[in-house]
Amino acid sequence: MSIRVNHLTKLYGRQRALDNVSLDIHPGEVVGLLGPNGAGKSTLMKIITCFIPPTEGEVSVCGHDIFEESIRVREKVGYLPENNPLYLEMYVREYLEFVAGIHKIRGNVKGRVKEMIELTGLTLEQRKKIGALSKGYRQRVGLAQALIHDPEVLILDEPTSGLDPNQIQEIRGLIRTIGAEKTVMLSTHIMQEVEAICDRAVIIHKGRIIADDATRNLTASAGSKNLVTVEFSGKVTRDDLANIKEISKITQKQPNIWVVETDTQTDIREALFKLAVSKGASILSLSREELRLEEVFQILTRD
């Protein structure tokens, strides 16, 4: 087992941040830990990475107990903390060499750093100060530092939070690439992120696990839906939209702006383009809404 969490409880004073959490993660799994702010995601990750001790319960990583063999655990785990704290005054390459030193990487340190720089797409930025990088590139540096000692398990705490949509896509792609080789646990509050990256979703709410299933089962049980907002340049009517058979619900936002809903996973965008063409209109904007975790929650916690 890559990660084994057994009856884990964490109290901060009287507050129960984690309440009897049990969870097994198999080698090679890419698991999304989903939950709103305050659910206990970061607390769980800090315990698994030996940054804080639990109040009760047992945790092991690749068979090593976090109390008995914390040094072994740290060797096995790469960790990207929430808000990715980095030394902004350091240069990218210098920082990664420094982290390699902390991990006591032997042999060709410069070669290993170069490999990580290439893997995470930092080649053009490697001579810059970290403080001069965009948030997306800082996240790449965070991923490179988490990977430098070639850990079996990666723990990524909200790896795309605060990034713009392009950066989000890039980082998700990178995590998918890395996830092909390693066991990954990442946290997020966006359902779509889990759908895009993870095989399995664990939903955590008020310190407890309330759902744990293959991602596709979870979204299916939650009644997965796609919402697309579309703005046309000219006249497209409700009836025109209703002719697209995949659309189950239509809401008019402004005279030319519509929100359409589909039940299936079909991508409705092509049908919308064809409709616009047939009406002699063009599409001024088109965006897919993310299904927020809160909505899934409402469904999962409904009596």
Ligand code: ADP
């Ligand atoms: P998440 O990462 O899901 O947002 P956290 O694990 O950070 O959740 O926090 C879980 C709960 O524990 C929250 O209510 C938070 O306020 C509380 N908490 C987290 N860290 C501390 C701390 N160091 N001291 C006291 N309470 C904390």
Ligand code: MG
């Ligand atoms: Mg957190």
